[in-house]
Amino acid sequence: MGTPAGTDLNPRTTKYEFYGPPGALFVTVATPFFTYLLYFSCSEETGGCPPEVDLEHVLGALKDPHFYLNLWDAEAAKWYFAWFAFCVAAWAILPARVVEGTLMRDGLKKKYKTNAFSTCILAFCIVAGIIYQQGPEGFTILYRKLLGFMTAALAVSTVQAVHVYASSFQPGKLLTLNGNTGNPIYDFFIGRELNPTIGSLDLKYFNELRPGLILWALICISTLCEQATRRGGWANVTDSMWLTAFFQIFYVVDSMYNEAAIFTIMDITTDGFGFMLSFGDLVWVPFTYSLQARYLVFEQVELGLVYTALILGLNSLGYLIFRQANSEKNDFRNGKNPRNLAYLTTKRGSKLLTSGWWGRSRHPNYFGDLLMALAWSLPTGFETPITYFYVIFFTFFLIYRQERDDAACAEKYGDDWETYKQIVPYRIVPYVY
Structure with missing residues (x-):
């Protein structure tokens, strides 16, 4: 098989989605903004869900440079970078079954290491050890510093999106059929290269399940720990919190266990890897999907x-x-x-x-x-x-x-x-x- 370099394998994309470059630019800017808006719209620190604040107060906060500086939390960023590195190390080190993906248009099938389930279980075991040693208060950091973790995840997702867009111009890359328009705004958003890699690490596949999805489950565990801390122990955690956390954690674990099933979904077989998937996997999924569990910490429902x-x-x-x-x-x-x-x-x-x-x-x-x-x-x-x-x-x-x-x-x-x-x-x- 030859290298996928010609126009036959990488034709120019002629059809736009998301209403073309203006739509892509809007979503690129709006989704991070909306993620923060959703956080502040349903948070203890702003007074509830929705918060009891007036428009003048909101506009004043947005004009204050300290508001934006406070979105960054050095301690949370350190832990998030460590978490991302842990996921990479677990992918590289843990035993894995190698699974072939679908046939690509260059006549090749990519091979993937499937050890997301063991990565998830290892992470859970580490968290269980922390909780056993320190009690539920020992793992409340994700809830208490969620804003800082979110900002760090946004930084990583953006840097990653810039990297894969820039590297897609190297010779021999197999591009996606829907992200090779020549418009940098659109292609950066939708994803230009089909399967960007660093060494043997397929970034699209890695991001699809590991750093963001497992973090979602860990955030749910952290909300459980926060409510248990406030209510004086596990026996006093509300049934609503147990249900929501269990449902979401089970969904994540099930996804990890059935990891091989993702090799037939559109994200893997068709879409490129750009800002849309990088942001969606690392930021949108863990920090917006966990909103219900976070709400139940401070609005406790029986x-x-x-x-x-x-x-x-x-x-x-x-x-x-x-x-x-x-x-x-x-x-x-x-x-x-x-x-x-x-x-x-x-x-x-x-x-x-x-x-x-x-x-x-x-x-x-x-x-x-x-x-x-x-x-x-x-x-x-x-x-x-x-x-x-x-x-x-x-x-x-x-x-x-x-x-x-x-x-x-x-x-x-x-x-x-x-x-x-x-x-x-x-x-x-x-x-x-």
């Missing part, structure tokens, strides 16, 4: 047995749909069909599932994801809509992904995709949408 059971049931149903749907897809893509599911064979020779969960909707895994997202928010009660940000954002995000995927499939399969849509008419929610 659910009772009945509501706890109902919310637990909703999350379990969502997980069942999500995991079974993904298992059906992964088995089928790996040449297995243990349930003898029906499928449509396209003119390209590809096969599209038309029964099982994939016969009920074209993205049943998204439906399971949405049910779980709702279950993670319900324990916060109904005092504020801010704690439902995750499920609202996730709904729009998954609809966007579904439309993007449908457009790609229509281009790929032509008339066969129209036939498939007649067999499976619902997009995400069976019999509804």
Whole structure:
């Protein structure tokens, strides 16, 4: 196989997403701003969720240079850089199973070391040792210095995005089909190179699961520790906090355990690695998705047995749909069909599932994801809509992904995709949408 250097392998991108460079610039600037806004809109230090502050006070704070200087916390930054280094070291050192990715258009398949689960377990063991030695107060640092950790993560994600954009101009790089427009604003945001690496470390794959996703779980543990410290021990932690933290930690651990499943998702197979994924993986996921658990530290909600059971049931149903749907897809893509599911064979020779969960909707895994997202928010009660940000954002995000995927499939399969849509008419929610 030759090196992927020619225009045949790296054609110029002619179609924009996100409304082109203006949209890409807006999202690049707006998402960090909104992450901070979400933090200050639901925080003890600003007076609640939403905070009780007037516009004049907010504008005064934004004009004060000290406000921006206080976003940086040297101690939190030191610990965040240590955490990132720990994730790299664990990837390099821990035993791993090597898994092949999908066939790329240069005729090659990348090989990935899959040891995210053992990295996660090692991190949990270290945290458990800290809590055992020092009590729950020993691991409250993530909650108490969350703003500083967020700023450090933003710095790392931005530096990383600049690095991969600059290195994508080196000879022999395989570029993504949707990020080679020649416009630096757009390409920096969407990602120009398909699989940027440092040595043998694939940065896109590494960022997808490890530093941000495991940190999300650690933030949930830290919120548990903070509430236990305030309420005088583990026995006094509220049922709402236990539920929310358990749901999110379990989701992270399950993702680590099923690490090989990510090699078929659009982020890995299609998208480049730019600011969008770098920021999303390192900042957006851990610091916005953990908002419910953070809220429950200072607004402590007692659910009772009945509501706890109902919310637990909703999350379990969502997980069942999500995991079974993904298992059906992964088995089928790996040449297995243990349930003898029906499928449509396209003119390209590809096969599209038309029964099982994939016969009920074209993205049943998204439906399971949405049910779980709702279950993670319900324990916060109904005092504020801010704690439902995750499920609202996730709904729009998954609809966007579904439309993007449908457009790609229509281009790929032509008339066969129209036939498939007649067999499976619902997009995400069976019999509804």
